[in-house]
Amino acid sequence: MADRTRTTRLSRVLATTAAGALAATGLTACGGSGSSSNTLVVAEWTNAAAVQETQAIDAAFEKAHPGVKVKLETAPTTAGAWPALQSSLLASKNVDVLAQFAQAPADYPPAYTKTQPSGTAALVANGQFLDLSSQPFMKRFDLSTQQFTMGYKGGIYGVTTAEYVNNSGLFYKKDLLAKYGLSVPTTFDQFINDLKVLKSKGVSPVFVAGKDGYQSIIWFGIYNQLLMQDKPASDANSIWVQRDQQFWQGQQNWNSAVYQEAAQRYEEVMSYIEPDAGGVPAQTAPGVWASNANDYPFLVDGSYDGNTIAQANPSLQFGFFAVPGTDNASWNRPDLAPDLTWTVPKWAKHQTLALEYLDFFTQQSNYAAWLKATGSVSTEPAVPTPTLGWTDWLTAHASQGFIGTTLPWLPPSAGNGNPAGGPTLTNTKPFGSQSLTSALDQSAKAYTAAVKP
């Protein structure tokens, strides 16, 4: 009898434990801190300065909205961490304000290509984001820029708050150039001459984070300048669309003359980079460059790293300019890259709060502080681009910049990393053994094969 009582009790304990475990699992699956009724989930990729300032804005938002918590999710863009976080948030539908990289009209291929948009453009085209065009805070922004970056069929599906010079970006050390009697070059010939002089003095002229492919900043910078020449910046989009059409119709390809010329210039610049550039990661490059005050006069990097450099070595006198990729100074304009764009998913649990958050974020005082922290070009006409120690050239020349190119339309069957999308620079000299010219031929063949009916 005692045995029977004990075993019955044991079975009850087992059954209760199993039921408890199942219930707990169920509750965990339904719950999560992000879905709590007063928690706004915001996600953006890691940029130390941007994240820090966003946290400050989040704290102010919480203070202004008692009872509301803002949960900021971040992940670095390297090692696939940001796409992984984004996929997870999208799949679980557990985010209210989601950062996206700005798009361009060319990201929506025309119907005759039978190619569907991919990535962020696919989310926009499939109605996954709220149309923000009628939101009062959008009046603070230059609507033509917003339409360019997140416009689709009359709606605006995000608010672009950051714009940097990525492709074509170069930092330089003022003291080092002055020491060798050099000035900031304005043409390609001058640039190469500076590099030659520096090399002859035993200085390693250019520092580049080759492990993460930052050499592409020079490649895209030069060929965009060659494609744009002296055309007005406002023509940029039509030029890229025209280029994409010509690619699709076989009138242009990766081995066309303009890319051959860009390749020649790119290889010339690459012959002056540090010998072990292929192993240098982007994460440490700005700090290493800043701390080596007597070497590496130039750093290939986007303007988003300006404040990181300043923090790494506050006494360093440095500036920023666009690579002079052509022989005509007026063509050597900065290639602007609209960057962080806030979106509100259509299925966000706290849409009203998310819109209030964007309104709060874009208020002049908050936005100005955020721009100062990140070094971004302003997209709100009433808020000037901050003047920082290194932004003198940028302040003077940003207005002449053009919004950079996208890659030619490719059918989804081409997959990620297909050479049809352009040469893989890590395989080309000096990082690999292949010449860029031969990589361009390979890309041209791959492109033709990918788009053939």
Add this chain to the structure above:
Amino acid sequence: MSTCPFGTRRTRRWIPWLSIAVPTIGWLTFGLYPSLATVYYSFTNYTGLPGTPTTFCGLCNYRDMFSSNYSQLSQAVVTTLEYVAGVTVLQIVLGLGLALLLQRRRFGYGLYRALVFMPQIFSVTIVGVLFSLLLDPSSGPAEKIYHSVIGGYSSFLGDSDLAIWLIVLVNVWMFTGYTMLVYIAGLRRVPPELYEAAALDGAGPIRRFWRITWPLLAPATTVNVFLTVMGSLGEYSLILVLTQGQYHTQTLGMFMFNTAFGVNPDLGLGSMLAMVQFVLTAVIGGLLLWALRRREVAL
């Protein structure tokens, strides 16, 4: 009267079924369903992005991969095989060598065994970050040592000829301890009388190793080779942290990850690559088991 350890007559009927049901449900949910879904998705244009339409497209992903993406696929297969070969050979040789050195039950040997095994318990991310910092040519110690010893410069993980082999070394550093433990277990099953008899017959240490130790370690070698090959065939996490598949380090697993979860995710094409990987793993695994079992019998 016999008593059941799990309750009354009534409960003892369903307790065994419950015991089977829980792992079965787990396997159906987290094992079979994802596998079947992967097969299905490999025949679709599924992107994984919410709201985007998914349509059945038959063999489209297979056709595209074996036509316009064939060079990438074949390169990924070659890289995978190089990686598997490198890891297996080095891990087996080092694991066996360390087992022979550290098998003794003497004071201090346990500490060395623990030190060799320790990297196994680190997460891949920690190991990846550690080696990224060590091998950073601009600020890591490896470049200084390389420069002072060899005199030149190396990009290490940014060198197309070197990167995959460095990842092989990192993998071997992480998992050799496990191989060593399996070999130590095997070595301790070898009867010591065999060595004594061989020594009396005049066999030296090398002859004793090849005639006694190596044949009797055949079951341990089978386990080690099989586990190492299977583990490294699907490797992507270490590569993701160290190079993201750049500089000729894109194995099949990495290619699948980049395709399925990259900036422009394509889970249809990624699932198709998972199927290729499944076939490759099944073929190699089957052949390997067959060969290793035959070898065991022969020895």
